[in-house]
Amino acid sequence: MDCLTLTGKNVKNVGLVAALMTSVAFFANAMSAEIDTDGDGMASFAELQVSYPELTEEMFGEIDTNGDGLVDDEEMAIAVELGNLAYAETDA
Numbered sequence: 001m002d003c004l005t006l007t008g009k010n011v012k013n014v015g016l017v018a019a020l021m022t023s024v025a026f027f028a029n030a031m032s033a034e035i036d037t038d039g040d041g042m043a044s045f046a047e048l049q050v051s052y053p054e055l056t057e058e059m060f061g062e063i064d065t066n067g068d069g070l071v072d073d074e075e076m077a078i079a080v081e082l083g084n085l086a087y088a089e090t091d092a
Contacts (some may be wrong), residue, residue, distance in 0.1 A: 042070035050054055052085060059084065 008036050035051050045060045048071060062080040064071055071079070079085040 031076065040070075042072050043076065044070055048085075055085075 005009050031041065031043065033039065035047055036046075037047055037050075044054070046058060048060065048068055060071070061067075061076055063084055065078070066072075076085070
């Protein structure tokens with residue numbers, strides 16, 4: 001593998017990581033009160049179902065990657081990035 005190929009892969013990886021981190025940073029500051037109704041910085045299944053009525057417990061379990069029963073900002077950002085949840089339009 002030549003240096004140019006390696007550099008191209010590194011640049012592509014850096015770009016992907018930067019995009020993901022931007023998405024995570026956006027959601028870290030953007031979990032709206034419309035989703036997080038109790039203000040704890042996390043979204044329960046019931047809270048998410050208000051914005052995503054089609055959400056099933058199985059889907060919630062896939063989004064809740066650490067299995068704590070709550071979706072944090074990072075899990076939410078990843079779910080949106082992967083297309084598991086659409087970005088919720090809010091008035092916040």
